Amino acid sequence: MDRNFNRRTFIKGTGAAGLAGLAGCSGGPDESTPTETSDDGTSTTTTSDGGSAGGSATVNVGMVYATGGLGDGSFNDQAQIGIQQAAEEFDVSYDESQPDSVSQFAQYQQQYAQSTNPNYDLVSCIGFLQADSLSKTAPDYPDQDFMIVDSVVDEPNVRSYTFAEHEGSFLVGQLAGILTTKSFSAGSGSTQSDSTNVGFVGGVKSSLIQKFEAGYKAGVKYANSNVDVATSYVGSFNDPSAGKEAALAMYNSGADIVFHAAGNTGTGVFQAAQEKGRFAIGVDRDQSKTKPDYADVILASMVKRVDTAVYNAVKAQVNGNFQGGTSVSLGLADEGVAIVYGQQLGADISSSVKSEIEASMQAIIDGEISVPTNPNQVSG
Numbered sequence: 001m002d003r004n005f006n007r008r009t010f011i012k013g014t015g016a017a018g019l020a021g022l023a024g025c026s027g028g029p030d031e032s033t034p035t036e037t038s039d040d041g042t043s044t045t046t047t048s049d050g051g052s053a054g055g056s057a058t059v060n061v062g063m064v065y066a067t068g069g070l071g072d073g074s075f076n077d078q079a080q081i082g083i084q085q086a087a088e089e090f091d092v093s094y095d096e097s098q099p100d101s102v103s104q105f106a107q108y109q110q111q112y113a114q115s116t117n118p119n120y121d122l123v124s125c126i127g128f129l130q131a132d133s134l135s136k137t138a139p140d141y142p143d144q145d146f147m148i149v150d151s152v153v154d155e156p157n158v159r160s161y162t163f164a165e166h167e168g169s170f171l172v173g174q175l176a177g178i179l180t181t182k183s184f185s186a187g188s189g190s191t192q193s194d195s196t197n198v199g200f201v202g203g204v205k206s207s208l209i210q211k212f213e214a215g216y217k218a219g220v221k222y223a224n225s226n227v228d229v230a231t232s233y234v235g236s237f238n239d240p241s242a243g244k245e246a247a248l249a250m251y252n253s254g255a256d257i258v259f260h261a262a263g264n265t266g267t268g269v270f271q272a273a274q275e276k277g278r279f280a281i282g283v284d285r286d287q288s289k290t291k292p293d294y295a296d297v298i299l300a301s302m303v304k305r306v307d308t309a310v311y312n313a314v315k316a317q318v319n320g321n322f323q324g325g326t327s328v329s330l331g332l333a334d335e336g337v338a339i340v341y342g343q344q345l346g347a348d349i350s351s352s353v354k355s356e357i358e359a360s361m362q363a364i365i366d367g368e369i370s371v372p373t374n375p376n377q378v379s380g
Contacts, residue, residue, distance in 0.1 A: 058091040059318050062112030062120045063310075064105065066127030068238035069098040072264040073290030074283055075237075075306060079126045079149065082310030090318045093118075105133040113141040121145060122317045124310055128208045134158065145322055147313040149306055150208055156325040159316075161309035164331030165208070166215030166371045167364050168302040169259070171339040171357050172281045173198075173219025175300055176257040177227050178353055179279070186348035187296035189279040191256040199230040199250035201269050203237040203262035207374075212261035212283070212302070215371050217378040222360065222369075230255060231375070234265055243268030251276040257299065259283070270294035279345075288342035295344040303338045305330060333365045 063083055065076045076098075083094050097108040109130070112123045123146045125134050131151035138146055138155040145157055152160040176198045184191045200216050202209040217229050230250045234242040243265035247258045251272060258273065259281040260266035266283060273280040274297050282288065282301035291298070308330065316322040330336020339357060341349060363369040372378055 059121045060118045061094040062123045063096040064108045068263040078306040082307035086314035105130045109137040113144040152327045160327035162329045166211040167332045168337030169212045169215030170219035170371045172302045173216035174223045177220035177223025180256040186345045189297045195254035196227045197254040199255040199258040201260040202233040205233040211373045214375045237263030240268035244272045247272035273297040286340045298342040300341045303340045
């Protein structure tokens with residue numbers, strides 16, 4: 001493996017196709033950002049802070065994104081916001097890699113760790129699916145600092161960031177549980193007066209995504225124990241067609257609202273909601289903004305501040321106080337997760353409903369409501 005790979009290269013096996021994927025998201029190349037193709041066919045670009053990625057910087061960061069890539073309007077894009085903010089505020093330069101599959105994680109982690117031109121001060125690994133690879137890579141490069149989002153890797157050179165996804169999911173579940181029992185219309189969606197069903201679509205089934213499911217179900221049942229919750233895992237974070245198929249089945253069975261925790265697969269959930277005139281709930285970012293074409297059916301989003309985790313890790317590296325071998329969990333009390341109402345539909349949700357949800361949020365923070373992390377722990 002080349003230990004001196006060009007740091008201006010976006011390490012993406014699909015070459016120019018990867019560049020096209022970046023063009024549609026914040027910080028990626030656009031008509032005003034020069035791009036070029038190197039002799040080996042890989043695409044290159046300049047960093048979003050206005051300087052060449054080949055320029056000198058106090059701190060160099062390598063970003064290894066989750067499968068699904070940038071432009072998902074969700075998890076990866078939220079992580080990118082964090083590194084962009086750090087690059088704007090500090091003397092930081094960064095490069096980004098978008099693996100196509102789980103099998104590529106180790107390659108990209110190692111490539112950054114092996115590089116000597118430049119030397120990467122921090123390698124950011126985005127997503128729980130990177131944990132297995134990182135647990136093997138980190139010991140091989142003890143002088144390299146790593147951070148990982150959504151999993152804990154117990155190595156002295158890794159700082160782990162996790163979130164209380166179940167807490168934020170409880171709030172959007174409560175919203176769904178309340179509205180499905182009402183006659184509610186807004187934008188292009190409406191509830192069915194003769195049905196009290198809602199749904200959840202997950203990407204890859206895992207203990208992490210089941211935290212979303214558990215919190216959502218608990219919130220639904222807290223609102224109304226008689227509301228049924230349908231669940232489907234499609235096995236991918238980048239399959240909108242499968243997401244649409246799963247959501248359509250739920251809407252056809254009477255579901256009024258479907259919450260997804262499925263990355264770009266969730267785009268299909270939004271498509272299904274529009275097709276059926278029902279509602280959806282987004283994840284990780286305010287998807288009524290990042291997926292504006294579907295804002296007329298997105299009631300709210302369960303925002304997860306992956307950007308905060310990335311930013312804080314880079315800031316610590318810049319300040320010389322990065323602590324490996326530690327983990328941080330961000331919940332409602334830390335503003336690590338939150339409910340954000342849709343830009344178009346939020347105003348149609350009554351203040352009384354919002355007050356109920358706000359009261360639950362405070363009760364969770366105060367420890368008066370204990371939110372389960374496993375769907376099997378949800379009663380009702």
